[in-house]
Each structure stands twice: as C-alpha cells, then as structure tokens.
Amino acid sequence: MKVCRLVHLIGSRKECAMSDPFYMNNLCNLDTPKGRAHSYINTYNVERAFRDNYTRYEYSFIEFYAEHLCDLSRAFKGDMQMVLLLATVAQVALRADMIVENSGGRVQELPPSRRGITTYRLADVTGIPRETTRRKLTAMEKMGWLTRENNFWCLAYEGDDAKIHQDLADVIDRSFRRAARFYVAVTPLVNS
Structure with missing residues (x-):
C-alpha cells in the first residue's frame, strides 16, 4: 500500500492510503499560484469533474x-x-x-x-x-x-x-x- 500526503489548496493536510496503482500512476503535482500548497490530481478526479459539468x-x-x-x-x-x-x-x-x-x-x-x-x-x-x-x-x-x-x-x-x-x-x-x-x-x- 502506497501512502501519499495530500496538501489541499485550502491548506489542510491529510494522510491517505492509496492501494490502487491506477491512482498512484496518474498523480501529478500542481503548484498553486502562491507556490505554497500543492494539489494532487488524477484521472478519476478529472473524469468526475467532466461528468459533473x-x-x-x-x-x-x-x-x-x-x-x-x-x-x-x-x-x-x-x-x-x-x-x-x-x-x-x-x-x-x-x-x-x-x-x-x-x-x-x-x-x-x-x-x-x-x-x-x-x-x-x-x-x-x-x-x-x-x-x-x-x-x-x-x-x-x-x-x-x-x-x-x-x-x-x-x-x-x-x-x-x-x-x-x-x-x-x-x-x-x-x-x-x-x-x-x-x-x-x-x-x-x-x-x-
């Protein structure tokens, strides 16, 4: 099981475990405009956003x-x-x-x-x-x-x-x- 640290744009920190390699293989680190926080995005979240809109x-x-x-x-x-x-x-x-x-x-x-x-x-x-x-x-x-x-x-x-x-x-x-x-x-x- 792989563990990653999610630092949300709102600044909260949360540990999460991701056992599915699909999510780990599709993660990318995006700097926010202020350069302090990071958001992790994966294909599941992108697909969900497309479905929601x-x-x-x-x-x-x-x-x-x-x-x-x-x-x-x-x-x-x-x-x-x-x-x-x-x-x-x-x-x-x-x-x-x-x-x-x-x-x-x-x-x-x-x-x-x-x-x-x-x-x-x-x-x-x-x-x-x-x-x-x-x-x-x-x-x-x-x-x-x-x-x-x-x-x-x-x-x-x-x-x-x-x-x-x-x-x-x-x-x-x-x-x-x-x-x-x-x-x-x-x-x-x-x-x-």
Whole structure:
C-alpha cells in the first residue's frame, strides 16, 4: 500500500492510503499560484469533474473533435480509414520517440519492431479489414509517409522529422490551436 500526503489548496493536510496503482500512476503535482500548497490530481478526479459539468465538457469536446475530424477529412480527401491507420502507426512511433528522447538517441535507430506495427496488428486494432489495411498502407508508402521494414510499418523520416509532419504542417498547426482552446475550456471544470 502506497501512502501519499495530500496538501489541499485550502491548506489542510491529510494522510491517505492509496492501494490502487491506477491512482498512484496518474498523480501529478500542481503548484498553486502562491507556490505554497500543492494539489494532487488524477484521472478519476478529472473524469468526475467532466461528468459533473457534462454539458460544458461535452460541448468543448465535440467542438474540438468535430473540427479536428473535418480538418483531417479535408486533408485526406474523406479517407478516414487512412487517417486512423496513420494515427495508429504514429502513436507507436511517438511512444518510441519519447523513449529515446531521454537517452539522446534517434527513433530511427530503434529496430522496426520497437517503432512500427504489422499490417495484421493494425487491422486488428482498427477493425479495418486486413486487405483494405494493406492497400492503404501501401498507398501511404508510395506517398512517402510510411516505410515497410521487416513486416513492420514505420513512419518515413527526412532527417529528424517525419515526412507526414512536413506534408501536414498546416493541419498540425491548427491542431495545436484547437487543443489549446479545448484545454482552456475544460481546465476550469477540473479546477472548480
């Protein structure tokens, strides 16, 4: 059983025992504006705040999500299966990138099994038929966005940057602004 000290924003101190690793793994320390007290937040409390403020949360989420999907639909000419496949490959690559970031290495130096995903696994995860998955991955390879290495599909790089990041730079820039708006909209719900 892990024990943590909760120092609430109102200044009271309380010992609590948390045996569930879920809560311990999702804790983060947030300094208050005065810098003296700390608040601990976890995914359970954030979810509860969203549920308690459902209408405001849902409006902000749908605004973010719908705008982002529309933007991606335009960029991919309506092929949302390609978006889903590329996002899944990118998720694997980004996780690998975060791992090597701490060691000063480059994601391209990792073996394909650490930074890529197989056609079979992509079809399984996304629910897209295997043959459709294969065709769309091959199309993205021809576009220069993906490479196939030892049966693993990986992001294609030009220097240190993934080619897709260069080709979709405008979409990515808009996603930063959109995510920032969403964050600003929901943060007060959690902090209330």
